Amino acid sequence: MYAPLLIAGLAASLGGTGMQIAGNAKAQSALNATRAQEVQQQAGFQKTAQHTVNDSLAQSTMPVAKQQMASGTADRLTAFQALQAAGAPLTDQSGQPTTTNKVIGGTPTEQAAARAGTAGTAWSNLAANAQATEGGYGDWQTAQNVKNAKATGNLSAIGTQASDAASIYPIEQNVALQKGDQLSGWGQFLQTLGSLSMMGASIAAPAAPAAMTAAQGSSFMAGAGPVSAGYAAANPWSTIAAQGANSPITGWASLY
Amino acid sequence: MYKGSGDGGAAKQEAKTQADLAQGMSTIDQQFSQFGPDFYSKAAKDYENYATPQMMDQFRNTKNNLTYSLARNGLLNSGAAVQRDASLNKQLAANESNVANTGQDEANTLRQNVASQRNQLVSQVQAGAAPSQIATSASAATAGLRAPTALPPVGNMFSDWANSYLSNMQANTYNPNTSNIWQMLSMGSYGQPSSAVIG
Numbered sequence: 001m002y003a004p005l006l007i008a009g010l011a012a013s014l015g016g017t018g019m020q021i022a023g024n025a026k027a028q029s030a031l032n033a034t035r036a037q038e039v040q041q042q043a044g045f046q047k048t049a050q051h052t053v054n055d056s057l058a059q060s061t062m063p064v065a066k067q068q069m070a071s072g073t074a075d076r077l078t079a080f081q082a083l084q085a086a087g088a089p090l091t092d093q094s095g096q097p098t099t100t101n102k103v104i105g106g107t108p109t110e111q112a113a114a115r116a117g118t119a120g121t122a123w124s125n126l127a128a129n130a131q132a133t134e135g136g137y138g139d140w141q142t143a144q145n146v147k148n149a150k151a152t153g154n155l156s157a158i159g160t161q162a163s164d165a166a167s168i169y170p171i172e173q174n175v176a177l178q179k180g181d182q183l184s185g186w187g188q189f190l191q192t193l194g195s196l197s198m199m200g201a202s203i204a205a206p207a208a209p210a211a212m213t214a215a216q217g218s219s220f221m222a223g224a225g226p227v228s229a230g231y232a233a234a235n236p237w238s239t240i241a242a243q244g245a246n247s248p249i250t251g252w253a254s255l256y
Numbered sequence: 257m258y259k260g261s262g263d264g265g266a267a268k269q270e271a272k273t274q275a276d277l278a279q280g281m282s283t284i285d286q287q288f289s290q291f292g293p294d295f296y297s298k299a300a301k302d303y304e305n306y307a308t309p310q311m312m313d314q315f316r317n318t319k320n321n322l323t324y325s326l327a328r329n330g331l332l333n334s335g336a337a338v339q340r341d342a343s344l345n346k347q348l349a350a351n352e353s354n355v356a357n358t359g360q361d362e363a364n365t366l367r368q369n370v371a372s373q374r375n376q377l378v379s380q381v382q383a384g385a386a387p388s389q390i391a392t393s394a395s396a397a398t399a400g401l402r403a404p405t406a407l408p409p410v411g412n413m414f415s416d417w418a419n420s421y422l423s424n425m426q427a428n429t430y431n432p433n434t435s436n437i438w439q440m441l442s443m444g445s446y447g448q449p450s451s452a453v454i455g
Contacts, residue, residue, distance in 0.1 A: 072360065075297075075300075075360055076356055076357050076360050077356075079300065079301075079304060079356035079357075079359055079360065080352055080353045080356040080357075082304075082356075083304060083308060083352040083355060083356055084349065084352050086308065087308070087311075087312055087315070087348065087352060107333075109333055109334065109335065109337075109338060112335060112338045113338045113341065113342075116338050116339065116341070116342035117341075117342065117345070119342070120342045120343075120345050120346045120349070121349075123346055123349075124345075124346055124349030124350065124353070127349070127350060127353060128349065128350075128352075128353040128356075131353050131354075131357055132353070132356075132357065135357045135360055135361070138361065138364060139360065139364060142364040142367055142368060143367075145368060145371070146367050146368065146370075146371040149371040149372070149374075149375055150371060150374065150375075152375070153374065153375045153378040153379075154281075154378070156378065156379075156382060157277060157281055157378055157381065157382055160277065160382040161274055161277055161278075164270055164273050164274065164277075165270065165274065167270075168266045168267060168269075168270045171266045171267070172266075172267060175267075
């Protein structure tokens with residue numbers, strides 16, 4: 001009767017332990033998956049951020065600066081030349097010699113006007129070039145400021161995404177840790193059931209040995225120890241008592 | 257990402273936040289994609305179109321007034337007239353250059369305004385604004401940026417030149433040490449301040 005119960009209890013206990021181990025493994029697996037997912041996600045954010053930084057840095061080099069300055073200067077000069085071309089007809093409205101109405105030969109006044117016009121045009125072109133070049137630096141600075149502002153905004157957004165993702169990672173870890181709870185719970189239940197079965201088996205086991213005899217009882221009371229006759233013969237207390245009688249401590253120290 | 261149950265909906269909320277942020281950024285990029293090089297070129301051109309007629313009108317008036325002044329003194333076909341024309345045309349060229357550069361500067365200011373508006377919207381997205389709200393804000397911001405703005409006044413672009421020219425003319429009328437105008441004109445004006453040409 002008790003043997004099958006003992007075996008069943010043992011099996012249940014072992015099964016329960018196995019389920020608990022499996023539950024822990026499941027939780028650990030979920031935890032690993034969560035960690036891997038988080039690492040992968042953060043790596044993705046980092047990659048995007050790095051890409052943004054690289055793109056921005058690529059626009060901060062000297063060749064790009066030169067190109068942006070040249071482009072700005074060219075835009076300004078083009079605009080200036082267009083304005084000059086548009087305004088040219090008006091410059092000789094009064095009929096007087098102008099920079100666009102050069103007369104070679106003719107009266108001394110006309111010759112002077114032609115020379116003055118050529119000099120004036122050259123001066124204007126020089127001044128406009130200088131001003132456009134100066135403006136080109138401003139165009140480059142503006143382009144850089146705009147580019148940097150955009151990159152900073154994008155990086156900030158990526159940082160917010162990464163931070164948001166990281167902020168719930170502990171919660172996800174907790175969730176992962178709970179993944180094996182159900183299995184572990186059943187395992188614990190089964191183990192408890194097994195323990196109870198084994199306890200029941202031990203209760204249902206054959207009767208205990210007979211009560212000690214009167215002689216064994218008196219021997220035990222006399223300090224003989226366990227009640228079995230054989231054990232009484234090998235009473236360790238008697239040996240210790242004998243050793244105490246032959247104590248090597250002498251003099252006043254023996255008082256202690 | 258591993259999304260288990262029992263997290264109080266934090267994972268779901270986080271996923272929504274991420275999606276909102278991505279959508280918000282996409283909306284901003286889409287709305288601001290209209291601010292390309294053409295937009296800024298047009299802004300610069302708009303300023304030129306605004307300032308040029310005023311500048312040419314002022315030029316015409318200044319030239320006419322000085323022509324009448326020269327005519328009254330019988331100097332219409334003289335060295336003084338040549339000098340006046342050369343100097344005035346240089347001033348016109350300088351003003352044209354100023355207008356062209358101011359147009360580009362206006363475009364640059366607009367570029368910075370656009371960048372600033374975009375960053376403000378990005379900040380709103382990061383602060384957790386809903387995508388629909390971002391779309392509305394972005395639409396309003398871009399509409400505001402596209403709207404015509406008050407351009408800086410052109411001012412009187414030839415008054416300084418006219419005043420300076422007339423002052424010099426008056427000051428040098430009876431000055432026996434006045435430089436020979438023909439000599440000045442034959443030298444040209446490279447590397448010399450404009451006052452040297454005028455005076």
